[in-house]
Amino acid sequence: MILTEFKPIEEILLKLKDEKKIFIIGCCGCPEGANTGGRKVLADMKEQLEKEGKVVTGILEIDFLCQKALIRSRIKPRTDEINNADSVLIFSCGIGVQSSAAVLNKICHPALNTTTFGGITGMWQGTERCDTCGNCILDCTGGICPYSSCPKKLENGPCAGQSKGKCETDPEKDCAWELIYKNLKKIDRLDILDQFIPPRDYSKILPPAKLRKTKLWALDEEEMI
Amino acid sequence: MEELEKTTIEESKFEKALKSGKFTITSELGPPKGVDIEEIKDAAELLRDVIDGINVTDLQSSVMRLGSLTCCHFLKEWGFDPIFQVTCRDRNRLALQSDLMSAYAMGIRNILALTGDYTTTGDHPQACPVFDLDSVQLLWAIKTLEEGKDLAGNELTQKPSFFKGAVVNPGADTEASYELQIIKMKKKVSQGAQFFQTQAIFDAEVFKKFMERIHRENINVPVLAGIILLKSEKMANYMNKFVPGVFVPEAIIKKMEATQDKASMCIEIASTLINEIKPYCAGVHIQALGWERHIPAVVKNIK
């Protein structure tokens, strides 16, 4: 199971500050197990956003948000509500946010930080990758993870090493920033790239202390002896 | 709270030249793979009173060498004005901040902030790529130190102040990479960049177009155009094939092919190009790659 934690509500509100109408999507996979998803969590978020004067155009739960074909089929009946929203707020791991951004023509804000993989990476993974940096900024990078797709992990734009859209490290690999640019251009949101992104908080890369206190972790430690 | 003391090293020669509006010329030296600094001294002496500042590269192409900071220190002692190139490849934010403060303590004010090549491009492909900060965040870190704080928000005992530059590539070859160069350039300005050096250019038209674009974007920071001294047609073909963002036009390659006297042709190509782009930029940054002895002749030809 992939472990996620809530982003502080202040951070979410800051991300949504220029947006009025929000559509909420939740993954019924890992987040339900990690207590960062499920019907109640999504309903609570709706209530909080409405208190802040936002309009929630709809809530949708999808079994595995790591599967683009599944997302495509599940959003069809909800197209109007999604189109009507300024952006989408996603409760899933980084992979679910990436696959949502690949399918939806909207900015997808992560509501969670992906902190560690307690097992496999995505129940049903496609090309998306998440390195559990614990500080998800996928909404600033068009749903492309700069942490796992750019070898230099650049957050404020590409290096000078890219050539014909390919990466300095491998002419077969797309430059992450080429993809970021194209994704944001497609949804006419290149303005997002103007913001300065401060350095990542690497202390979040350690498995959370909370997790280390769980029974599961303790059992594992026991077995080691 | 009591205002922190602002220590100020005197404005550097390079900074003064750029600020005065004079056509400013810099070059760069690569430290040796070894501990003998005489090599650097000999190359620098060829440039004494010829140019306004000397960059020292920071493990360029990810090849392990003597350090940039150390060579900058010696250049300063010998009476040159060094520009300390700092990349994000090998140091995390602790080491970067510490090295920046060390530079300032040694009287080195000019910084060129770079991302750095990836580790696998060099002679230690097994090394851990650090990239804790990117080049925009590095400029932000410098700005933060200048405000008297470190990145964690702790107070410093004194405020350093730097003259900060960054790089930009006018030859980016896709729509996305070109636009992103402009976006990133603006971010660098907003995080404190006071001058730019460009990737090497050979095509005056490409450079003019780029400069027109940045003026339209209201980016009013002085730009030094990157000039590489071309040693042979072989080198041109190699760069066209392997160096991203560098494009040597066929006409220049032909000229090189046609001559036996490569050095004279090198000087002619470089000075013609510089004279052509001179009205569009604040100066040039000449990369001689071992041909430092030809820089005085190039500079003499600048009209």
Ligand code: SF4
């Ligand atoms: S930014 Fe990338 S690595 Fe970090 S949580 Fe999001 S998807 Fe995962």
Ligand code: SF4
């Ligand atoms: S070429 Fe692109 S993906 Fe590769 S290191 Fe540079 S910015 Fe990152």
